[in-house]
Amino acid sequence: MKYYAPKGLNDITPDDMPYWHAVESEVRATMPVYGYEEIRTPMMEKTEVFARGVGEETDVVEKEMYTFDDKGGRSMTLRPENTASVVRAYLEHKYYGKEELSKWYYLGPMFRYEAPQKGRSRQFHQYGAEAIGSNDPALDAEMINLATDILTSLGLNEVGLSLNSIGCPDDREEYIEELVEYLNPFKEELCEDCQARLETNPLRILDCKNQACSSIVEDGPEITDYLCSECRDHFKNVKKYLDQLNLSYTMDPNLVRGLDYYTKTVFEVFSSDLGAQDALVGGGRYDGLVELFGGDPTPAVGFAGGIERLVLLLEELEGVELKKRELDVYLATLDRETKRRGLKLVQRLRNSGFKTEIDYLEKSLQGQLGYADRYGADVTAILGPQELSEDEITLRDMETGEQTLVPLSDFTEKVKNLLESE
Ligand SMILES: [Zn+2]
Ligand SMILES: [Zn+2]
Incomplete structure (x- = not known):
């Protein structure tokens, strides 16, 4: 480093x-x-x-x-x-x-x-x-x-x-006079900062965190009596x-x-x-x-x-609700050809407002499903060469594990239905 x-x-x-x-x-x-x-x-x-x-x-x-x-x-x-x-x-x-x-x-x-x-x-x-x-x-x-x-x-x-x-300011002027008069006999017991404050800004002594200062202040005059x-x-x-x-x-x-x-x-x-x-x-x-x-x-x-x-x-604290990075859809592809088509589908889903990811790490299908799971994807779409050749795609409901084959032309619509049924 x-x-x-x-x-x-x-x-x-x-x-x-x-x-x-x-x-x-x-x-x-x-x-x-x-x-x-x-x-x-x-x-x-x-x-x-x-x-x-x-x-x-x-x-x-x-x-x-x-x-x-x-x-x-x-x-x-x-x-x-x-x-x-x-x-x-x-x-x-x-x-x-x-x-x-x-x-x-x-x-x-x-x-x-x-x-x-x-x-x-x-x-x-x-x-x-x-x-x-x-x-x-x-x-x-x-x-x-x-x-x-x-x-x-x-x-x-x-x-x-x-x-x-x-x-x-008028009230405070009167109060500060009283405060200083009260504090003067204790001057030696105040912390160093407060000894200086007694000259420059006596009000600040009131919120000093020093134990000695605060116990002296406790018995002193209170400003609300001078309003x-x-x-x-x-x-x-x-x-x-x-x-x-x-x-x-x-x-x-x-x-x-x-x-x-x-x-x-x-x-x-x-x-x-x-x-x-x-x-x-x-x-x-x-x-x-x-x-x-x-x-x-x-x-x-x-x-x-x-x-x-x-x-x-x-x-x-527990019970605070947070929006972590969480996917709606993960799109798994299996080779260069399906990836190319997949990117287009991802773009379409993102344009519809769905948080969507695709693989950039050359993971196996198993690895991609694991990734989808880790980021909480509700739906994983799987586009293999077989599916692509038939203009279809597999949708997997990540909660139930249920898989359905849908026509690519209906893809966005079907994803939407599935997400809404969650
Ligand atoms: Zn006033
Ligand atoms: Zn002090």
């Missing part, structure tokens, strides 16, 4: 693909049902799009971006997430003038320079939705409904929801709508997004199908982001889900 894929960049092989297809088709099927249209943005942007749109003081921007100068000396970055690009596209194409509410979804690879581990790679894949143009709390609830719907439709049973509100009346009202209504939709949730006061343009609702959807709680989807409101990108103040809400983790989960 001379070449390997770069560390953290993974092939998605045909063995894994049925799970990927299951996720992708579910996303593509469900999004339009909720009124979301697809948007595709480039895989790289000018670096400042992410520096602003993700936030300078995040780990993503500080440590994890693939940034390089292109040949024209411009600083470019492979997208570490898609919301910033979507908002950039929304403004660039002036959708604010075309429609009152833009509801978009996306699906594709993202890039972060992180330590690769199970379920986390440097090129990873996300699907997500963004709704730009409304501050209706019912839209927050719809987002959550959409996010959970995709997961349960895929076969996950134990889907849970964590919920919080981080209010507006202004508008934010409190919005949150109350989100919860009401969720109740209406029978979507139960757990309040998580430490669920935050530590940047100014995130507002009000934040949520995570997780699965406990395999015991531990795996966060699969994260989302929330970002009423300040469009304005930050130079647009008029425009409320928005969205979510993103990671496909790698979801695929890992689906692979371990």
